Amino acid sequence: MNATTPEDYCGTFFAAKLLGLSVGTIQALVEKNELTAWKTKGGHRRISMESIRKYQRKHGLAETAEKAKFLKVLVVEDDPATLEMFKSTIDSWTLPIDVSLMSSAMEALIDINTLKPDVLITDLNMPGVDGFELLRTLRANASFSSMVLVAMTGLSPAEVTEQGGLPAQTVTVQKPVDMRWFNGFVAALVALRQS
Numbered sequence: 001m002n003a004t005t006p007e008d009y010c011g012t013f014f015a016a017k018l019l020g021l022s023v024g025t026i027q028a029l030v031e032k033n034e035l036t037a038w039k040t041k042g043g044h045r046r047i048s049m050e051s052i053r054k055y056q057r058k059h060g061l062a063e064t065a066e067k068a069k070f071l072k073v074l075v076v077e078d079d080p081a082t083l084e085m086f087k088s089t090i091d092s093w094t095l096p097i098d099v100s101l102m103s104s105a106m107e108a109l110i111d112i113n114t115l116k117p118d119v120l121i122t123d124l125n126m127p128g129v130d131g132f133e134l135l136r137t138l139r140a141n142a143s144f145s146s147m148v149l150v151a152m153t154g155l156s157p158a159e160v161t162e163q164g165g166l167p168a169q170t171v172t173v174q175k176p177v178d179m180r181w182f183n184g185f186v187a188a189l190v191a192l193r194q195s
Contacts (some may be wrong), residue, residue, distance in 0.1 A: 009038075009046040013090070014070070014172045018052055020063065026069035029055070042111040044100060070096045071190050074117035076108045076134065077101075077152070078126040082175075095190055105134035112138070119189060121150040121182075123175075123180065124160070130165055139167035152177055 010018070015026045015035065026047070030037040036051035057065050073090075077083045083101055091100050100115055102108050105122065106129045120138065124131035131151060138144040151166055154175045160166060173181070 005068070009048055009069075010052070010098050011100050012045050013087075013100075015047045015052055019055065040111045040114045042102070042107045044102075044111055044115075046114070070098050070117065071099050071186065071193055072115065072117040073099045073121065073186065074103055074108060074112075074115055074120040075088075075099065075101050076103075076120070077130070078103050078123060082123070082177075083178070089182070093183065095183075095185075095187055096194075097186060097190065105129040106114060108134060109137065112144070117147065118193070119148040119150065119186070121152060122149050123153060124163075129193045132166070135167050135170055136164075139170075150185075152179065159187040 012026050015021075015061050016023045023031075026035065027045070030045065031049065034051075035055060036048040037045050039045055045061040055061075070121065075086050075090075077086065080103070083103060085134070087101055090097070100111075101115070102111070105126055108120070108122070109129065111115050120134075122134055130155075135151060137148055138147060138149065147192045149167065149170045151160075151170050151172050152175050153172065155163075156166070157172075160172070166172065171185075
């Protein structure tokens with residue numbers, strides 16, 4: 001299956017929040033064909049919103065709001081501990097967001113056209129294609145001109161400048177990321193989207 005617009009499908013995290021289930025349970029429902037899903041080129045599962053609504057009706061659950069009102073966030077981080085911190089923190093939020101987590105910039109570049117995130121949060125120092133190249137590539141493409149770009153780094157401003165700097169309007173956050181700030185930042189973006 002391949003949905004036609006981003007509003008037709010969501011990620012595993014988002015499906016778990018919508019149905020009040022764990023990510024593992026969502027994966028099991030997909031394996032049992034109780035939820036319809038497909039995988040992106042990078043191997044990330046996308047779940048049909050219509051199959052989620054059918055599951056909700058079948059089990060007497062309240063149907064979801066339109067997905068278009070939800071903020072799509074992509075986090076790119078090669079450090080497993082930091083990626084896990086983002087995962088567990090975001091899991092605890094009740095914000096209307098659909099989050100995808102990836103461990104490399106190359107993975108993000110492969111799936112960015114499919115995911116079409118509203119917000120990209122990326123580490124700068126990664127092996128292979130780094131966050132600098134990812135951000136510059138996206139900012140140079142008119143299709144992603146409205147995407148909010150956030151760079152996470154342990155580098156000083158002088159070190160960032162030495163590496164060619166960041167594209168205009170990139171928000172820079174020092175590592176370790178203050179997750180309270182991150183929650184407030186995302187909440188503000190959600191509020192702007194819904195107003």
